[in-house]
Amino acid sequence: MQAVLDGMRSGKSFSVFGDLINALDYTIAGGGSKGEMGGDLQVKEGEQLQLTIRFKSPLKNANNDPVQVDHVDLISGDVTGKTVPGTDAYNKDTNDSTKVLKRFTSQDWTTDADGYNVINYNVGAASKNQYFRLRGTNLGLNVDGETSNGEPLADPKTDNEDNETRFTEINKRNFKDLWFYSNPIFVSVKPNCADSNLLRLCGKLTTADGELYAPNAWTNQNVTTSVYASVYVPDTTVSINLTQDGNASQPYVSKSDIMVSQEGQHTLLFQASDTNGNMSSLPLKVNIDKTPPVMKLKGNTSVTVTAGDAYTEQGADATDTLGVADKVIITGTVDTKTVGTYTLHYNLRDLAGNAAPEIVRTVNVVARDGESNRGSNTGTGPISPPAPTAAPAVEINVDAKKVRRKPQRCIEIQDSSECAAFGRQDSCRDFACESSSVGRKTASTESSNRVDQFGWPHF
Known part of the structure; x- marks a missing residue:
C-alpha cells in the first residue's frame, strides 16, 4: 500500500481502460538529466530532447478479448505563468497551444527482451517551457462513431429501457473502445x-x-x-x-x-x-565537426557459416578526426538454422550528425556435407543463434534386438537373423545404407523423435 501511495504522490502513473496496456514507462532526457512520467526536467535553451517510451499489453483483457495498441500520440502544450481569476484566460477549458506533436504506430516501435514495445524519438531543441504527455488507443484513425483523424468522438447515449440489455450494450461498447492516458512531463527551459x-x-x-x-x-x-x-x-x-x-x-x-x-x-x-x-x-x-567518421569492418565482408553452427559478430571499428565517433549500429539478421544468404548493414553517425558510408557484410549459411539444403533465406532469426549440438545415436527396437544408427547415416545390424525383418534375407552385410528399406525406416523413426480534443478519458 505504501508503494501505491508513493507512486501516486510521485505522479508516475497513467489511466487505462479495458486493460489496453498493463505497463508504461516514458522519459525525456536532455542536458545530462532525465525527467520521468509525472516529473520535471530542466534544460538549457537549445539542448536536444530525447523521448523514450516503453509499454506492453496483456494477451487478453478482463473481458477475455485480445488487445493491441493501434497508435500512440505524443501531445505537447506550452506552459505559461498563472492566469488571474475572473479573466477569459482563467475561465478557458482548453490550452490553445496543445497539439499532437507526433503519432507512433507499430512501424515506429520495436520489442525488447522483456516484452516491452520501445519507441525512441528526438523531440528537437528545447526552446520554451512545455509539457509532454501520451495518449494511446486500440482504434484506427477513422473508425465510424469512434474516432475522426485519430481524435476520440463522444460516445452515443445508450438508453435501452431493459437494464440487462442496456448494461450489456454499454459493456460491449466500453471493451471495444480502449484508451490510455499518461501523466505529463514538464520541461522548463533556462536561457x-x-x-x-x-x-x-x-x-x-x-x-x-x-x-x-x-x-x-x-x-x-x-x-x-x-x-x-x-x-x-x-x-x-x-x-x-x-x-x-x-x-x-x-x-x-x-x-x-x-x-x-x-x-x-x-x-x-x-x-x-x-x-x-x-x-x-x-x-x-x-x-x-563537418567531417564524416571512418568505419572499418572487423573480419571479412563475406563470411561462410555451416548450418547449425553459431555466427559470431565481429563488429566494426570507428574513428573520427575530432575523436567523437558514436557507436556503430548493426541491422539485419542471420538465421544459421536456415540455409541462405543474409545481409548485415553497418552504419555510424558521429556526435555532430555526420554519417559514415554504409558498409555491408554478407553471411552465407551453407548445408553440412551430405545434407540437403533445407529451407530458404527468410531474413529472420537471431544474429547469434544457440550453439549446435551433436546428433545422438538413434536406437530402434526390432524383435527385442537393437539396431543402432551410425553417424554416417548407415545402420549396423547386430545379428544376421534380423535381416529377415528388413527383407534382406539374400545377403545381409554389416551395414545397410539409407537407400535401402532399412535406411528409410531408421530415418522415419529419427524424425518422429525430434522435439478533449486532447482531454481526459471519455465514457
Missing part, C-alpha cells in the same frame, strides 16, 4: 544567461537550419551567436567586448550576429560593463 549584480548578459545561438543550438554541443553546421545585455537601473549605458578563441578583445555591438564556421572547438567570451560599475561575463562554447 543562456549570466547574471552579475544588476547587469545581465544573454545569448542566443542557432545553427544554419534555424534550430536553436545548445552551447558545447557538437554540430556539423555553422553556428550564429547573438548576445544582448539587460540592466535594472534606468539611464544606464552598457558596453560589450568579445574575445574569440583567446584572441584580442574586440568591441561587440549588442544583438549583432557572430558566425562560427570553422571545424573545431571554439570559445566566445562576452564581457559587459555598465556606467554604474557592474560587470558580467558570458562564455559560450561552440563545437563544429
